[in-house]
Amino acid sequence: MATQAKRAKVYVSKEGTAAEYGMLAKDDIEEGEVLFTIPRSALLHQGTTKVSALLEQEKASLESSSGWVPLLLALLYEYTSSQSRWRPYLSLWKDFRTLDHPMFWSKEERDRLLKGTGVAEAVDTDLTNIKKEYTDVVLPFIARHPDLWNTDKHTLELYMQLVAFVMAYSFQEPQEEEEEEEEDGEDDEEKAANLPMMVPMADMLNHVSNHNANLEFTPDSLKMVSVRSIRRGEEVFNTYGQMANWQLLHMYGFTEPYPSNSNDTADIPIDTLHKVVLQGVQSNLDRQLVEEKWEMLCEMMQEKAAFVFGRQGCLTDTELHTVIKVLCMSKEEFSDFKDNEGWEEEEDDEEDAKISQSFSNEGLPELKAEWKRLIHEAARLTVSSYGQGADGDQTLMEDKAARAALSSRQLNALQVRYGQKSILYRLMELTKS
Numbered sequence: 001m002a003t004q005a006k007r008a009k010v011y012v013s014k015e016g017t018a019a020e021y022g023m024l025a026k027d028d029i030e031e032g033e034v035l036f037t038i039p040r041s042a043l044l045h046q047g048t049t050k051v052s053a054l055l056e057q058e059k060a061s062l063e064s065s066s067g068w069v070p071l072l073l074a075l076l077y078e079y080t081s082s083q084s085r086w087r088p089y090l091s092l093w094k095d096f097r098t099l100d101h102p103m104f105w106s107k108e109e110r111d112r113l114l115k116g117t118g119v120a121e122a123v124d125t126d127l128t129n130i131k132k133e134y135t136d137v138v139l140p141f142i143a144r145h146p147d148l149w150n151t152d153k154h155t156l157e158l159y160m161q162l163v164a165f166v167m168a169y170s171f172q173e174p175q176e177e178e179e180e181e182e183e184d185g186e187d188d189e190e191k192a193a194n195l196p197m198m199v200p201m202a203d204m205l206n207h208v209s210n211h212n213a214n215l216e217f218t219p220d221s222l223k224m225v226s227v228r229s230i231r232r233g234e235e236v237f238n239t240y241g242q243m244a245n246w247q248l249l250h251m252y253g254f255t256e257p258y259p260s261n262s263n264d265t266a267d268i269p270i271d272t273l274h275k276v277v278l279q280g281v282q283s284n285l286d287r288q289l290v291e292e293k294w295e296m297l298c299e300m301m302q303e304k305a306a307f308v309f310g311r312q313g314c315l316t317d318t319e320l321h322t323v324i325k326v327l328c329m330s331k332e333e334f335s336d337f338k339d340n341e342g343w344e345e346e347e348d349d350e351e352d353a354k355i356s357q358s359f360s361n362e363g364l365p366e367l368k369a370e371w372k373r374l375i376h377e378a379a380r381l382t383v384s385s386y387g388q389g390a391d392g393d394q395t396l397m398e399d400k401a402a403r404a405a406l407s408s409r410q411l412n413a414l415q416v417r418y419g420q421k422s423i424l425y426r427l428m429e430l431t432k433s
Helices: 052-057 068-080 109-115 120-145 156-169 177-181 184-193 245-252 270-279 284-301 318-328 331-339 350-359 369-383 392-398 402-404 408-430
Strands: 010-011 021-023 034-039 213-217 220-228 235-238 266-269 306-310
Touching: 021 235, 052 068, 068 120, 068 156, 068 184, 109 120, 109 408, 120 156, 120 245, 156 350, 177 350, 220 235, 245 408, 266 270, 266 369, 270 284, 270 306, 270 369, 284 318, 284 331, 306 318, 306 408, 318 350, 318 369, 369 408, 392 402, 392 408
Parallel strands: 213 235
Antiparallel strands: 010 021, 034 220, 213 220, 266 306
8 A cells, every 4th residue: 555656756754844744855856747656545535444335335324514424434443443454654643632723722712812813613613513423423323333433432532633634634536617517417426526535645745835746636546746846855845725824724723924825815704894884874764775785685695704805806806896886876776776686697707807807906996985995994894803902913923032932823823813914904005095
């Protein structure tokens, strides 16, 4: 089950890397070189574990909202089995508690350090779902198979640690959009193909947004390929995707130091715009009109909980355009809008491009005054939700000695807060009167 290193140009190291483990270049590497190859037989998932036949036989009883239960049961078995063929791989993690996901922080610590970032709420949801999944799905299964699993060894605590392990180290096979649309009759197979799997060696690579290697999937194997030249002694970095710092902390337990994460984002909750509009209401009739608009928008937006802003502008520009346009309508305009049941849903690439430009950093200062006011006030209210002093994070970021004194949790939380607030402060500057 060993992976194959191409001409031994890379090696795993615990020194000179961004995290506990990492991969370094032993020699200069050119763009497009295969650094190592992993045969599919070496992957660990519910189809390759020793208990795969049983998991397949009982898959109907293992369904859950996450879809991870079969993999987690496989990991529970393999991690605690002295005969596991993956023991050399799994023994690298002698204690999963070293994973420092916010799910392992105290609730008080999460709420204090991550207030306003969205991470604390996401973790609370995760913990509720994990406990429910373990109680409702995993425990009944364990009770039916005491010869392979038992609650003394396969506890909720270990289950939660393995959830974090999967979050931090698993991979998913990329799905082609066109193939998904064409294969309407193969929903179960598509879903199965996109489940997470553990990929030995590939998960030794750390992530940065400006990565120099990428994992490629073929029918027989997975290959780590350099996407640009890498010099001898340089760390080899993979990418986990376009991840903001709050997502990296939530899913992987780390952040990229400001300002290196070009994918960082900040959210403005949709409800915040509602609050801003109500602030300017003078009469009951005006309030009633706002609430009618809001009710209709909630139906239109469905599960869109926030507007997302990146470093170059709004990433959910179409939704933001819709909400602001409706909120700024006169009574007569809104009446016509309702009579027409909204706008006709026609794809117009030219119009989409115009909207995208309007809500970019270049276009925001040119918006109508009322539109800018709404965005500015929504950004200001969002900044206030962090509960940190206006200058506190700025001072910490500028004071190297003070930063060095922070714990890893405090530093990661600071990177999330400061990155988000920097985007929001920039947005306020672009939309000021």
